[in-house]
Amino acid sequence: MSVATASGYLESLLQGRAQLPISPLAWLNRLRAEAVERVGALRVPTTHDEDWRFTDISSLTKLPFQPVHAASPLQTAEAERFYLEPATIRLVFVDGMYAPQLSTQVPGAAGDSGIVVTHLSAAVSAHATTLESHLGRHAEFCNNAFTALNTAFLHDGALIIVPRDVAVDMPVHLLFIATQKEAASYPRCLLIAESGSAVTVIEDYVALQQGVYVTNAVTEIALADNAHVNHIRVQRDSGQAFHIADCAVSLARASRYQSTSIALGARISRYNLNVQLAGEGAECAVDGLALITERQLADTHTCIDHIKPHGSSRQLHKCIVDGAAHAVFNGKIMVRPGAQLTDSVQSSRNLLLSGRAHVDTKPQLEIFADDVKCAHGATVGQLDSEEVFYLKSRGLSEMTARNLLTYAFGAEIIERIPVSSLRHRLKQTVLEHTQRN
Amino acid sequence: MSAVLQNLVNQPYKHGFVTEIESDVAPKGLSENTIRMISAKKNEPEWLLEFRLKAYQQWLTMEEPQWPNVKYPKIDFQAISYYSAPKPRKKLGSMDEVDPELLRTFEKLGVPMHERAALAGVAVDVIFDSVSVATTYKQKLAEVGIIFGSISEAVHTHPDLVKQYLGTVVPVGDNFYATLNSAVFTDGSFCFIPKGVKCPMDLSTYFRINTEASGQFERTLIIAEEGASVSYLEGCTAPRFDTNQLHAAVVELVALDNADIKYSTVQNWYAGDENGVGGIFNFVTKRGLAKGVNSRISWTQVETGSAITWKYPSCVLQGDNSVGEFYSVAVTNHHQQADTGTKMIHIGKNTRSTIVSKGISAGHSNNSYRGLVRIAPTAAGARNYSQCDSMLVGDQCSASTFPYIQVRNNSAIVEHEASTSKIGEDQLFYFAQRGIGGEEAVSMIINGFCKDVFQQLPMEFAVEATKLLGLKLEGSVG
Numbered sequence: 001m002s003v004a005t006a007s008g009y010l011e012s013l014l015q016g017r018a019q020l021p022i023s024p025l026a027w028l029n030r031l032r033a034e035a036v037e038r039v040g041a042l043r044v045p046t047t048h049d050e051d052w053r054f055t056d057i058s059s060l061t062k063l064p065f066q067p068v069h070a071a072s073p074l075q076t077a078e079a080e081r082f083y084l085e086p087a088t089i090r091l092v093f094v095d096g097m098y099a100p101q102l103s104t105q106v107p108g109a110a111g112d113s114g115i116v117v118t119h120l121s122a123a124v125s126a127h128a129t130t131l132e133s134h135l136g137r138h139a140e141f142c143n144n145a146f147t148a149l150n151t152a153f154l155h156d157g158a159l160i161i162v163p164r165d166v167a168v169d170m171p172v173h174l175l176f177i178a179t180q181k182e183a184a185s186y187p188r189c190l191l192i193a194e195s196g197s198a199v200t201v202i203e204d205y206v207a208l209q210q211g212v213y214v215t216n217a218v219t220e221i222a223l224a225d226n227a228h229v230n231h232i233r234v235q236r237d238s239g240q241a242f243h244i245a246d247c248a249v250s251l252a253r254a255s256r257y258q259s260t261s262i263a264l265g266a267r268i269s270r271y272n273l274n275v276q277l278a279g280e281g282a283e284c285a286v287d288g289l290a291l292i293t294e295r296q297l298a299d300t301h302t303c304i305d306h307i308k309p310h311g312s313s314r315q316l317h318k319c320i321v322d323g324a325a326h327a328v329f330n331g332k333i334m335v336r337p338g339a340q341l342t343d344s345v346q347s348s349r350n351l352l353l354s355g356r357a358h359v360d361t362k363p364q365l366e367i368f369a370d371d372v373k374c375a376h377g378a379t380v381g382q383l384d385s386e387e388v389f390y391l392k393s394r395g396l397s398e399m400t401a402r403n404l405l406t407y408a409f410g411a412e413i414i415e416r417i418p419v420s421s422l423r424h425r426l427k428q429t430v431l432e433h434t435q436r437n
Numbered sequence: 438m439s440a441v442l443q444n445l446v447n448q449p450y451k452h453g454f455v456t457e458i459e460s461d462v463a464p465k466g467l468s469e470n471t472i473r474m475i476s477a478k479k480n481e482p483e484w485l486l487e488f489r490l491k492a493y494q495q496w497l498t499m500e501e502p503q504w505p506n507v508k509y510p511k512i513d514f515q516a517i518s519y520y521s522a523p524k525p526r527k528k529l530g531s532m533d534e535v536d537p538e539l540l541r542t543f544e545k546l547g548v549p550m551h552e553r554a555a556l557a558g559v560a561v562d563v564i565f566d567s568v569s570v571a572t573t574y575k576q577k578l579a580e581v582g583i584i585f586g587s588i589s590e591a592v593h594t595h596p597d598l599v600k601q602y603l604g605t606v607v608p609v610g611d612n613f614y615a616t617l618n619s620a621v622f623t624d625g626s627f628c629f630i631p632k633g634v635k636c637p638m639d640l641s642t643y644f645r646i647n648t649e650a651s652g653q654f655e656r657t658l659i660i661a662e663e664g665a666s667v668s669y670l671e672g673c674t675a676p677r678f679d680t681n682q683l684h685a686a687v688v689e690l691v692a693l694d695n696a697d698i699k700y701s702t703v704q705n706w707y708a709g710d711e712n713g714v715g716g717i718f719n720f721v722t723k724r725g726l727a728k729g730v731n732s733r734i735s736w737t738q739v740e741t742g743s744a745i746t747w748k749y750p751s752c753v754l755q756g757d758n759s760v761g762e763f764y765s766v767a768v769t770n771h772h773q774q775a776d777t778g779t780k781m782i783h784i785g786k787n788t789r790s791t792i793v794s795k796g797i798s799a800g801h802s803n804n805s806y807r808g809l810v811r812i813a814p815t816a817a818g819a820r821n822y823s824q825c826d827s828m829l830v831g832d833q834c835s836a837s838t839f840p841y842i843q844v845r846n847n848s849a850i851v852e853h854e855a856s857t858s859k860i861g862e863d864q865l866f867y868f869a870q871r872g873i874g875g876e877e878a879v880s881m882i883i884n885g886f887c888k889d890v891f892q893q894l895p896m897e898f899a900v901e902a903t904k905l906l907g908l909k910l911e912g913s914v915g
Contacts, residue, residue: 350844353847360841365855367835367837368835370832370859376853376856377855378851378852380849382847
């Protein structure tokens with residue numbers, strides 16, 4: 001793939017932009033124009049780029065994806081199976097477009113607290129200043145063609161604002177349903193947790209049917225002082241789809257960010273997570289699980305950036321790789337000069353279930369301060385034969401023992417999800433996956 | 438070319454080393470003619486000239502690697518002289534003529550008296566009959582059939598062996614600096630251990646008087662035949678001053694069935710002054726091929742010198758059950774930069790590798806570990822364990838870890854762990870409580886930190902390396 005055709009590809013993707021409504025906000029139009037310019041200057045990354053070394057997306061550029069402009073008239077009956085129980089505050093986007101008929105209003109009790117859960121275009125006038133200081137300010141698109149593309153198409157998306165000192169018990173469910181083939185959707189989320197607030201958000205990507213499409217999602221999360229955000233991200237796209245996502249999180253003083261991302265679907269998926277601990281004493285726990293098989297590729301790149309002192313971070317990333325699937329993990333921990341007393345632990349665990357499965361993992365430390373505690377570890381292997389033997393000695397068959405251990409390996413991450421219905425559903429998925437063999 | 442480099446190249450010999458070879462230096466610049474000239478001067482056979490020219494043609498198409506985590510001014514490869522005849526040093530009459538600074542260093546390191554003289558360039562026979570020592574060693578080695586000498590000598594005396602193995606482990610077009618080396622290498626060591634022979638002593642360049650000043654593009658080739666074993670020591674703990682800023686050496690090791698090669702390095706090239714001015718750029722390609730079954734290649738390195746170290750001693754574990762080991766201590770101080778680590782390429786079944794890397798950075802230095810563990814689909818039952826620890830002394834330095842783990846076989850087990858720590862106030866307090874002062878306490882803590890690696894060094898080296906570390910970090914704590 002030559003660079004010329006690749007950049008031509010990005011431009012061809014931009015064509016659909018003409019139909020975008022012009023925003024009443026001048027700065028938003030400017031932001032989009034900047035992004036369009038960046039798309040023009042950047043090219044589709046290839047395996048010669050260090051960041052994309054193990055993830056070959058040339059197959060993506062062979063397909064003519066076009067953006068979706070009309071929301072599909074999806075009925076409740078079709079979407080219902082993706083809803084979570086008990087009740088959640090739900091925003092539904094179909095192919096990236098807001099679907100009011102499927103979304104719920106903030107219920108009375110939570111509504112009184114002042115929490116805003118809406119789609120961006122509805123919030124343009126009411127929250128213009130808040131939007132201006134956050135939207136597009138956290139997710140850098142200078143060197144990321146896909147984030148630039150998403151920003152170029154930015155006109156709607158999910159917006160959550162949790163006011164000061166408000167703790168919302170009910171989780172917010174952001175459901176992104178893909179319905180069309182050969183379509184490109186550009187979901188966008190912005191979550192602002194004001195000081196002392198607490199919220200749980202589930203970002204959920206699902207497909208109505210099998211098919212090739214591309215999801216290019218960008219999420220921005222800003223935590224003010226002492227805020228607490230629990231962010232769960234589930235990617236259950238179609239097995240032929242491409243899923244490229246970028247999530248940027250900024251933490252102020254003593255705030256806490258917990259993230260659990262689960263990758264199950266997509267032929268090729270790539271998730272970039274950048275967490276900036278920009279305030280003193282900020283904490284983050286970043287966990288991930290990729291469960292892939294056949295010819296799937298799941299790539300997770302995380303960067304935890306300790307900028308201020310007394311920060312702490314914990315990361316556990318697990319991959320269960322079956323068939324001829326390929327898991328990639330690149331986890332960078334950065335400790336900037338002056339970020340003394342940082343405490344950081346990172347761990348990458350990989351389970352290879354088949355002879356053709358493979359893993360590329362690169363935990364990475366870059367440390368510029370001396371008084372820190374940083375450690376990372378990585379393991380790649382198969383199930384421990386002694387553990388299998390132990391279970392067999394208790395009367396389990398070889399197959400049952402193996403399935404149980406594989407399930408337990410994945411369940412460690414899923415257990416960390418605070419929403420019981422989702423936890424249950426995901427465990428079921430892992431169980432089905434292990435029993436398929 | 439930067440002024441820094443100019444100064445360094447033009448700098449007169451320090452410390453009593455006098456050179457009288459100005460007349461026998463090739464003009465600056467690199468072209469096909471330079472290579473033909475080098476080859477002609479060394480009276481090389483046609484095949485070696487072809488080898489060099491092929492490398493040169495490839496080199497022209499290559500670009501300098503940008504990925505290492507080091508910064509330096511651009512090197513002008515046309516401003517370097519690629520050949521100078523071996524430099525005969527002016528022999529000093531006695532130890533009194535030696536630079537006192539150098540003597541102070543020897544004293545601190547505890548270098549034996551007779552060695553000090555040899556290192557300082559005092560005519561050895563004046564002080565100690567080390568020439569005869571070297572000759573005795575050579576005789577002893579020849580008795581068991583070991584060939585040990587300079588590579589340019591071996592090209593003439595054992596052309597078949599050199600031709601058979603040269604460039605098989607580090608191919609001509611391997612990387613930018615290795616290719617440059619293949620084109621212009623001047624000298625280095627050649628060592629051949631025949632079938633079934635256990636080398637009766639540790640081989641060291643130190644006793645190889647004939648190739649004392651082997652120049653900036655060194656080429657080493659070590660071959661251990663079936664069942665042979667050898668331990669090879671390179672470098673020495675005493676500081677070495679050199680006028681060449683760029684060093685691009687290549688080391689190739691070949692181990693056949695059941696052979697065992699242990700390669701230890703202590704590197705203490707000139708690191709530049711406190712402000713980061715001057716110092717050697719050390720861009721080295723070292724690779725061992727564990728070709729036969731049950732073969733073993735072990736690298737041990739103590740890297741303390743050079744302004745920039747760029748070095749990844751690697752093992753290609755091709756034979757079934759072969760073993761690769763890498764033990765490293767890298768110390769950087771002031772403005773030094775080190776990007777070093779290893780590559781373990783598992784190809785054969787049940788291959789095993791161990792990586793233990795300890796990085797210490799102080800001052801404004803930058804110390805990176807970069808490693809690759811690759812398990813090929815054929816490497817059933819492969820096993821790797823890696824541990825890389827960093828220690829930071831002061832808040833102006835940095836330590837980075839870039840381990841690449843690529844696994845293509847599900848019966849392999851790969852483990853990697855890394856940690857970063859500092860010398861804690863409480864640790865120093867504990868020592869103080871026991872009546873041990875700051876400097877000494879730091880030295881003890883650091884030696885404890887590096888113990889796993891020092892244990893792998895031959896005994897004399899280990900003792901000197903311990904002291905070297907203390908000397909290196911002198912004044913950086915407290």
